[in-house]
Amino acid sequence: MSPPPAALAPAAAEGAILLSPASTADLHEAALRRQAFFAVVLAAICIGFSAIFVRLADVGPAAVGFWRLVFALGPTIIWAVAEQRALERRAPRAPGTPRVLFTRRQLFISMMAGLFFGADLVAFHLGLAHTTTANALLIANLAVVIVMVIGWLALGERPSRGLLLALVLSLGGTVLIISRSAAAVPGDGVSVYGDVLCMAAAACYAGYMLMTRLVRRSGQxxxxxxxxxxxxxxxxxxxxxxxxxxxxxxxxxxxxxxLQGLLAVVGLGLVAHATGQGLTTFALGRLQAGLISVVLLLQIVVGTSMAALLFGEIPSLMVAIGGAMVVAGIVVARPGKPQPR
Structure with a gap:
């Protein structure tokens, strides 16, 4: 038997593993998924400041949403333009070929996502005016359940066992916090109105996430x-x-x-929307909507902690335990790093 070529001998002697093109592609995709996961974690932290900024704003609930989106348009336009230029470099158009930014279907679905998101903002801001910060954040995040069910049925994204475990941990934590927060709200009927509005916001946000996931997916x-x-x-x-x-x-x-009201809506636009929602939209192209919705529960911990510092809404021991369960759910949901084949 003849010896291996000189160029391959050192590698063979050291027992090195030569990756096939398919394995290299898998590793690259896994790296992109991990980047998307950490992008969602950062997004959850940014979005967690939403309720705080809304509390500090001095305009109406829908007007808060309008200014939030207006101040986010600048960074969003820069992102869209940079994205199109990168696409042109990767796949240059033939001379005389018109540039197609999006199809009619993509435009329609993206606009539907916008309508869902606008309705979510109005309902959440109205609800926040009639209930506690903790209640508003927790109930609005029940969108997780809606996203999991519809994502499974409509998008065919069957949840894994790990994701179901993460969902149980996260929702178990939210139940603990909701039970404590609900007990702290005076039973005068006003909070019930706020809670119902926040439930409506959860349904609308689930619609936004699913529409975004639908238009961000690729395939035949x-x-x-x-x-x-x-x-x-x-x-x-x-x-x-x-x-x-x-x-x-x-x-x-x-x-x-x-000035406080102005800074509040600017913060909503740049921190909560441009950064938070932008990172979420980026991640929806790489991760399942159900997994992202579980990770976004981290915003509850951020929002309730900031409310305690700024407004004196000190979480009880039960709330702290619930927050720990939410974080545990996020850890379980984290996509693993596959090994080379």
């Missing part, structure tokens, strides 16, 4: 995926128009009357 049945920047731009523009129309029709105060 629905063509190339639409980039996260373009999806965010279309959805944010649609949601801004929705919120503005609602605010005008409801006769809300539209313009912030103080």
């Amino acid at each position: 049945s629905h063509g190339p995926a639409l980039g996260g920047g373009m999806v965010s731009l279309i959805a944010a523009s649609t949601a801004a128009i929705f919120c503005l129309v609602w605010a005008v029709a409801a006769g809300e105060t539209l313009v912030p009357s103080s």
